[in-house]
Each structure stands twice: as structure tokens, then as C-alpha cells.
Amino acid sequence: MNRDEPLARHAVTMSADQDASGSAGGATAASARRIAHLDMDAFYASVELLRRPRLRGRPIVIAGRQPKVLRIDASMRGVVTTASYEARQFGVRSAMALAEVARRCPDCLVVPVDFDEYRRLSRMFKAVIRSFTAQVEDRGIDEVYIDLSDTPGIAEGRGRVLAQRLKDAIREATGLSCSIGLAPNKLIAKIASDLEKPDGLTVIEAGDIAQRLWPLAVRKINGVGPKADERLAALGVQTIGDLARQPLALLLEHFGNRYGHWLFEAARGIDERPVVTWSEPKSRSEETTFERRLHPQRDWRQIARVIASQAESVAQGLDRRQYLAGTVGVKVRFDDFRIVTRDVGMREPNADPVMFRRAAFEALARVPMDRPLRLLGVRASALEHAAQRLRTGGETATSAQAGGAPAGAAAPKAPPPIDDLFSPGE
Numbered sequence: 439m440n441r442d443e444p445l446a447r448h449a450v451t452m453s454a455d456q457d458a459s460g461s462a463g464g465a466t467a468a469s470a471r472r473i474a475h476l477d478m479d480a481f482y483a484s485v486e487l488l489r490r491p492r493l494r495g496r497p498i499v500i501a502g503r504q505p506k507v508l509r510i511d512a513s514m515r516g517v518v519t520t521a522s523y524e525a526r527q528f529g530v531r532s533a534m535a536l537a538e539v540a541r542r543c544p545d546c547l548v549v550p551v552d553f554d555e556y557r558r559l560s561r562m563f564k565a566v567i568r569s570f571t572a573q574v575e576d577r578g579i580d581e582v583y584i585d586l587s588d589t590p591g592i593a594e595g596r597g598r599v600l601a602q603r604l605k606d607a608i609r610e611a612t613g614l615s616c617s618i619g620l621a622p623n624k625l626i627a628k629i630a631s632d633l634e635k636p637d638g639l640t641v642i643e644a645g646d647i648a649q650r651l652w653p654l655a656v657r658k659i660n661g662v663g664p665k666a667d668e669r670l671a672a673l674g675v676q677t678i679g680d681l682a683r684q685p686l687a688l689l690l691e692h693f694g695n696r697y698g699h700w701l702f703e704a705a706r707g708i709d710e711r712p713v714v715t716w717s718e719p720k721s722r723s724e725e726t727t728f729e730r731r732l733h734p735q736r737d738w739r740q741i742a743r744v745i746a747s748q749a750e751s752v753a754q755g756l757d758r759r760q761y762l763a764g765t766v767g768v769k770v771r772f773d774d775f776r777i778v779t780r781d782v783g784m785r786e787p788n789a790d791p792v793m794f795r796r797a798a799f800e801a802l803a804r805v806p807m808d809r810p811l812r813l814l815g816v817r818a819s820a821l822e823h824a825a826q827r828l829r830t831g832g833e834t835a836t837s838a839q840a841g842g843a844p845a846g847a848a849a850p851k852a853p854p855p856i857d858d859l860f861s862p863g864e
């Protein structure tokens with residue numbers, strides 16, 4: 439991508455459905471399960487420090503596509519993807535504008551983003567975890583849930599021994615540190631992994647809920663977003679303990695049946711969701727947010743260049759994983775935050791960069807370009823695995839299939855695990 443592109447944030451996403459089967463969860467008593475949530479510490483920043491050890495101990499942020507490390511300066515455009523813990527001491531956070539970083543931490547260094555390297559390390563640390571157990575649920579580039587209930591050694595030291603062994607193995611293989619929360623379920627494990635970051639290991643048992651969870655802000659519950667937080671605050675609910683004191687009827691009245699019940703249970707640390715070890719991806723997309731507005735006519739070259747590169751890269755990403763897409767579309771966000779999407783059906787499912795580019799331009803031509811725009815994206819959906827198509831008698835060989843398993847080869851039971859999900863800001 440062009441160096442002077444006013445790139446603010448670039449995201450690649452492989453989205454999966456949620457209903458795939460995983461390890462059994464609901465049948466056994468919740469307290470019998472031992473679920474870990476593992477999250478890498480300052481992930482992108484830590485990966486950069488592996489190959490730039492001289493920057494260790496200095497405040498750094500990861501941002502932009504410039505060719506080298508720069509000292510922060512107030513005129514820089516763009517936003518922080520992540521900050522080292524040294525930079526966080528100055529109040530620097532993910533999604534903060536670089537101009538703001540310059541104010542808070544004038545000695546900060548800006549290190550360019552290198553997604554390929556983060557994905558490589560992501561695959562590495564996840565492979566280490568899978569050498570302990572197959573019960574791993576991928577939750578993004580730097581986090582997973584692990585069902586350790588049946589892993590040998592889980593009984594020692596309330597699970598601490600095994601969790602520490604995992605941390606040590608990851609550090610040995612990658613040089614990176616992570617934080618683990620170990621609990622009876624995913625909800626509590628997720629909260630726990632964040633409590634002693636970085637390099638944390640936090641065990642919370644069912645009996646610890648009142649003491650450990652109730653003093654925390656409700657916002658610490660994964661699923662209580664800014665809006666719910668605001669509405670809870672209006673009811674005088676600030677901590678998880680405050681939430682646990684609310685009568686069910688009141689929660690139902692204010693938050694509806696589904697969310698009300700969920701809040702009621704979440705406050706008590708109840709969560710029966712299984713660790714889902716595998717799921718079929720539904721779509722793959724790439725999006726780029728621009729720091730400045732792009733004019734539909736004046737900037738059409740740049741718009742075309744971005745769409746072409748996104749379309750090609752989405753196709754290549756699918757091809758590598760041996761997926762084909764039946765639909766390719768574009769997404770445009772205008773400067774008034776309005777989002778328009780248009781989809782084009784492929785004559786038949788493929789992962790051909792040329793076809794993707796053509797379809798993306800066709801879709802883009804259907805978007806009424808009546809305003810400056812801030813975001814462009816390409817999304818491929820109606821995915822199917824190339825092997826599945828061979829199996830179900832998809833007649834024509836496409837370039838994707840040609841690059842994948844030869845015709846007649848035994849179809850794999852399941853597609854390879856998607857280990858580079860990337861959905862920032864969730």
C-alpha cells in the first residue's frame with residue numbers, strides 16, 4: 439500500500455458462525471469445569487520488541503505504515519493499535535490519536551504495524567497451547583479460551599501448576615508473555631485474565647465470586663458495553679456486586695427478557711457456554727479507515743487502488759485456506775457515518791484475485807457516491823471449503839482448487855482451524 443496513504447486503521451476479519459459444536463459444557467455442573475482465558479500481553483508491541491530489543495523499556499506505540507521507527511510528533515496522523523506497558527503509564531491506550539499520544543508521552547516511539555509478523559507469532563503461541571490440549575477456542579489474534587477440565591495435571595494447586603506450565607512453554611517458544619485467568623467458566627475466566635496483567639495468573643473459584651468479582655466495575659463483564667454501562671449507572675449500579683443486588687424483575691423491566699436474564703446470571707458468575715473448538719467461517723473481509731476524507735471524484739485513483747488491493751488480498755487469504763466465496767461486496771462509510779454495502783454474486787464460487795477485483799468494482803459502481811468517504815472495505819461471503827465443493831460435485835476447477843488439494847484427493851474432515859481471526863475494537 440502507498441506509503442503516504444492516510445491510513446488510520448486496517449483490519450482483516452475472518453468471521454465464523456457461533457453454533458459449531460465444541461466440548462460439552464451444559465451437562466456437567468458449572469463448578470466442575472476448569473476454563474482458562476489466555477490473552478497475550480501488549481501483543482503487537484511485544485512482538486515488535488522481540489526483534490527490536492533495544493527498544494525494550496521505552497514507551498512505544500504500534501501505528502501506521504511508515505518504513506521505520508519514528509519519534510512521536512504532534513503532527514502525526516493515525517491512531518494507536520496498541521501501546522507497550524511503559525507507554526500505558528502515560529495514559530496512552532489503543533485507538534488513541536497519535537497527536538494525543540504526543541501530548542501525553544513526548545518521548546514515545548512509533549513502530550509501524552506488521553500484521554504478517556503478528557499472525558506468525560499468533561500461530562506459534564496457539565500451536566504451543568494445542569500441544570497441551572485440543573480443547574482450544576480461538577477468540578482472535580491474541581486470545582483463546584481453553585477447556586482444561588480433562589487435561590492431566592489440572593488438579594495440582596487449583597490448576598496453577600498447569601497454567602504456569604502453559605505460560606512457561608509459550609515464553610520459551612516465542613519469547614512472549616501472556617496472562618491467564620482460570621475459572622469455572624468463560625465469563626469469569628475472561629475477567630480473571632485481565633486482573634493481574636501483564637504476566638498474570640489468576641485463579642477464581644466459584645466460592646470466590648463475591649469476594650473477587652463483586653468489587654469490580656460492571657463494565658469488566660464481557661458483554662456489558664458502554665451503553666449498558668450507562669443505563670446501569672443511571673440505576674445506581676456501578677459494581678458487579680451492585681448488579682447482583684438488583685431484583686430480577688427490575689433488570690427484566692429495564693433490559694428486556696434476554697439481556698435482563700443474562701445480566702442477572704452474569705452478576706452471579708453463571709455462564710454455561712461451552713468452549714467451541716471449531717467453527718466454519720462465514721466471511722472474510724478487509725477494511726481501511728482513512729484519517730482524511732476521500733473525495734469520490736478527486737481521489738478516485740486512491741479509492742480504486744485500495745479496493746483493488748483489498749479484493750486481491752481477501753482472495754489470497756481465502757485461497758491460502760482453500761476457501762471459495764460465492765459473493766463479493768464492498769462497504770463504504772461516508773463522513774456522516776452512513777454505511778452503504780453492495781454485494782455481487784459470483785457466477786460460481788472462487789478465490790480468484792482477478793474475479794474478486796472485478797466483482798468489487800462492480801459492487802462499488804452501485805454505491806451512490808454522493809459524499810466524501812472515510813472507510814472502504816471488501817468482504818467475501820457465502821464461503822465454502824474447496825474440498826467440500828469437490829465432494830459435493832462442484833463441476834469446474836477454479837484456480838483456488840488448482841492451488842489446493844488435487845481433484846479426487848480425500849476431502850479433509852474439517853477445514854484448518856482459523857487461527858488468525860482479527861477483530862480489533864470488539
Ligand code: DCP
Binds near residue numbers: 480483579862
Ligand atoms: N488492537 C487493535 N485495535 C484496538 C485494540 C487492539 O488493533 N482498538 C490489536 C493490537 C493488540 C491486539 O489487537 O496488540 C490485542 O488486543 P488486546 O486488547 O489484547 O491488547 P494488547 O494485547 O495489546 O494488550 P493487553 O496486554 O491489555 O492484552
Ligand code: MG
Binds near residue numbers: 479
Ligand atoms: Mg492482549
